[in-house]
Amino acid sequence: MTGGDRGVNAPLRALGTRARSRPLLAAATAAGCALAATAAVLVPTQKGTAAERPDRPPTAVEGQARGVSAAKCENPAASLRPTGDLDGPAVQRIKARGKLIAGVDQNSYRWGYRNPATGELSGFDIDLVHAIAKDILGDPGKVMFLAIPTNRRIPAVQSGKVDIIARTMTINCDRIKQVAFSTAYFEAGQQVLVPKGSPVKAFDDSLKGKKVCTAEGSTAEAKVREEPHGSTLLTVPNHLDCLVRLQLGQVDAVVNDNALAAGQAAQDPSVELVGKPFTTEPYGVAMNLKDVDLVRRVNKVLEDYRSGGANSPWMQAYQHWLASGLGGTDAPPAPEYRD
Incomplete structure (x- = not known):
């Protein structure tokens, strides 16, 4: 076991x-x-798949999604602009299925946890997933949640078991070689x-x-x-x-x-x-490297989610879930783009 x-x-x-x-x-x-x-639903790692072979040269699509070479990683948090094709193959796949499959946590209080009073998943990350589902499918409830352990997040995305991971996942140089990230939606340490x-x-x-x-x-x-x-x-x-x-x-x-x-x-x-925070941890939504249109679409959702100042959905979620433990904040992290 x-x-x-x-x-x-x-x-x-x-x-x-x-x-x-x-x-x-x-x-x-x-x-x-x-x-x-x-x-938690454990997603098995599929050893030896093309997505896990670091010596395999990236396809053109994967190269576009990655955008930063292993040898030159100056700003891993820079993502694709929400322009161009926002309704391509990955988004069409989700629409045809009628459900967004999201990998989340279910034991991180205030981020992704199962509310004992309702039995429903709740938290800051869960609210964001509902916003993505609403944008793509017109209904925030059209989500299939899979609880993914920390060490299974990347394999879950690479194997196609999930469309997205929204699970307090830090964007860094090692990870952008394996999965594509949205712009940062939170910054921790x-x-x-x-x-x-x-x-x-x-x-x-x-x-x-x-x-x-x-x-x-x-x-x-x-x-x-x-x-x-x-x-x-x-x-x-x-x-x-x-x-x-x-x-x-x-x-x-x-x-x-x-x-x-x-x-x-x-x-x-x-x-x-x-002590004090000793690192900077920008959280992003993780997706498969080939799902370029989905990355752009999620970044569009995040643009809307941040908009509205103190009344933005992001600020409302922050005040509801996080402010009591982390204190006040003036605004979400600003998005950074590379094209």
């Missing part, structure tokens, strides 16, 4: 024997989200989450001798491997698994995007963010 499809009772058993006491409400919330994580009173004070040498948890395949994992500060790294399939291990006393700190970690701190008031 793999980490991504372990038995549903495992998180509850673990929480029932946790090493140190945590508030009951926080434990119950985390357990509920951890249970949701076990129900890596930060450290610890129990209150911890001797760990930041992403620095106070981590020496400590055990640090990150999600496998995340930018946080890459950063800790690059600069461990004397710590030992534990990787898990999903971000929430790190919070559970922190509650159990199995790790001393979690390194994660502050946008996600703020949601975890809201779940458990006995933990807190320390």
Whole structure:
């Protein structure tokens, strides 16, 4: 049994024997989200497919979508302008199916999580997916959600199991060689989450001798491997698994995007963010490299989503889901284009 499809009772058993006491409400919330994580639809990696062979030269379409060579990656967040063909083969495929297939998270509070009161997926990323579905299909409800673990996001896009991934996914130079991204719809930064009173004070040498948890395949994992500060790294399939291990006393700190970690701190008031953000993490919607028209169409949706100042859909979603944990903001990140 793999980490991504372990038995549903495992998180509850673990929480029932946790090493140190945590508030009951926080434990119950985390357990509920951890249970949701076990129900995730795992998308298998198709080893040896053309999309995964780095030595294969890109097609003309893939080259257009990629736009930045491996050797020269000056601005990975620059995407395709919402001009030209916005209703090409990829968009027609979605319309013919009658559903947008979206890979999301279902255990990141305030971003993509299963609301225990309604059983429905909710959060900032979920609102954005509904906006994309409304633009393409005329109905925000015409979405098939697949819960995708952090380390399966790229394979899910490459294999065609999903049309889009909207799952707090950072745009960077390594990833744009594998998938195409929209313009950035949010900007976060890596930060450290610890129990209150911890001797760990930041992403620095106070981590020496400590055990640090990150999600496998995340930018946080890459950063800790690059600069461990004397710590030992534990990787898990999903971000929430790190919070559970922190509650159990199995790790001393979690390194994660502050946008996600703020949601975890809201779940458990006995933990807190320390230090300052030490990276810049622009989130984008990920798509297949060949789906150029879909990239342009999603960027059109994002243009509309950002428009309207304080009354824009983006600002309304931010105020509803994120402002209480991250504070106020004046505007969403401005789009950057390369053509």
